Amino acid sequence: MSSPLISVCIPAYNRARHLRPLLDSILAQDFEDFEIVICEDRSQERDAINGIVSDYARVWPGVIQYFENPKNLGYDGNIRELVARSRGRFCFFMGNDDLMCPHALQHTADLIERYENLGVILKSYSWFDGTPDRIAQTVHYFSEEKYFAPGAAAISVCFRRSGVISGYIVDREEAQKAATAKFDGTLYYQMHLTASVLCTKSAAATPKVLVLCRDGEAPEFGNSESEAAKYTPGRYTPEARINMISGTLSIIRDLRDRTGIDLVEPVTRDYANYFYLCIRDQLAQPLGDYIKMCHRFSRLGFYRYPSFYFYCVFAYVLGQKRCDAFIKQARLLLRHSPRWGTAR
Structure with a gap:
C-alpha cells in the first residue's frame, strides 16, 4: 500500500x-x-x-x-x-x-x-x-x-x-x-x-x-501505570494541574540539555502571561487550599512574573464563569484591534 x-x-x-x-x-x-x-x-x-x-x-x-x-x-x-x-x-x-x-x-x-x-x-x-x-x-x-x-x-x-x-x-x-x-x-x-x-x-x-x-468532558487520565500516582480519573485535582505544568517545564529543560536551545525563561514567562488557563478549573477551592496551590505554582518559577499574581487573584475573585466571559470578550476585541496578530 x-x-x-x-x-x-x-x-x-x-x-x-x-x-x-x-x-x-x-x-x-x-x-x-x-x-x-x-x-x-x-x-x-x-x-x-x-x-x-x-x-x-x-x-x-x-x-x-x-x-x-x-x-x-x-x-x-x-x-x-x-x-x-x-x-x-x-x-x-x-x-x-x-x-x-x-x-x-x-x-x-x-x-x-x-x-x-x-x-x-x-x-x-x-x-x-x-x-x-x-x-x-x-x-x-x-x-x-x-x-x-x-x-x-x-x-x-x-x-x-x-x-x-x-x-x-x-x-x-x-x-x-x-x-x-x-x-x-x-x-x-x-x-x-x-x-x-x-x-x-x-x-x-x-x-x-x-x-x-x-467542552465539559470529564478527564479519563489516571488509569495507566505512568499516570496512576498523579491523576484522579474524572477530575483535575490541584496536584494534577501542578504535575502537568511541571511536566511541560521539564520538557523544555530537557530540550536545553539536549540541544543547547535554552527557552526555559521565555516559555515560563509565556505560561505566566496566560496563567488563567492553568487554574481555570481550580477556582472553587477553599481559599486556604487555593493559596497553597498558587504557592506551589510559584515555586516552579512563576514568582518572577507579575502576570502570575494578577491571574491568581483576579480569577479567584471573579470566578470561572465571569472570567470566561471576560476573556472571551477580550479575545474578540483583540482580534479586531489593528495590532492583532501577535501570538497569544
Whole structure:
C-alpha cells in the first residue's frame, strides 16, 4: 500500500458514544489522501469501540487502521504508539470526543505543499458546548497565516500552543525520531514532539479553524501505570494541574540539555502571561487550599512574573464563569484591534 499524505490519529479510551460523530466528520472531508489510525488503550469500552470501528471499516475498507494496545499505555504512550503505527507523511491528531471541521484536511495539505521543510502546523480551533452549533470560544493565535523558520523562534511560539491535542499536526518521521518514554505521565508528549521537531523543521500557523473541541468532558487520565500516582480519573485535582505544568517545564529543560536551545525563561514567562488557563478549573477551592496551590505554582518559577499574581487573584475573585466571559470578550476585541496578530 502506498503511504498517504496524512494519518488522522485517534487515541481511543472510553467515550465510545462520541466515536461515530468524530469518524463522520473525518470521512466527510473533501480530501482523499489520508488514513485513519485508531489505537484503543485497553479501556472499559473496548468492545463498544471495536464494534463501531468494525461497522465503519466495512463501508470504508482500507481507510481505517485499528489497533488494540495489549496494556494501557496512558495518554502520552498512546500518542507515541499512534505515531509508530501511522504511515502518513504527517500525523493529524484528533481527541476522541472532538470533531474535524469541513475542508480541514485539504487546508492542511495546501499548507504542506506551500511550505518547504514543514514540521508542525499550528491550528486555530473552537470549543463547543454540547452540540457543535453552540460555540463557546474560538482560539486564533494569528489573524493571518504565519511561517516560522526552524529553531528557537518557532519553538517558543508553538510550544505552549501545542497543548490541545485535537488538530495537532506534526511530521511523522521526525516525530518517530523523537520517540521517548521519559515524559510519560506529563499529558503533554506532543509538546516534546514540537520542541524536538522544530529544532530542524519549520512551522506554519493558520487562522483557519480546523477542529471543534468538546467542552465539559470529564478527564479519563489516571488509569495507566505512568499516570496512576498523579491523576484522579474524572477530575483535575490541584496536584494534577501542578504535575502537568511541571511536566511541560521539564520538557523544555530537557530540550536545553539536549540541544543547547535554552527557552526555559521565555516559555515560563509565556505560561505566566496566560496563567488563567492553568487554574481555570481550580477556582472553587477553599481559599486556604487555593493559596497553597498558587504557592506551589510559584515555586516552579512563576514568582518572577507579575502576570502570575494578577491571574491568581483576579480569577479567584471573579470566578470561572465571569472570567470566561471576560476573556472571551477580550479575545474578540483583540482580534479586531489593528495590532492583532501577535501570538497569544
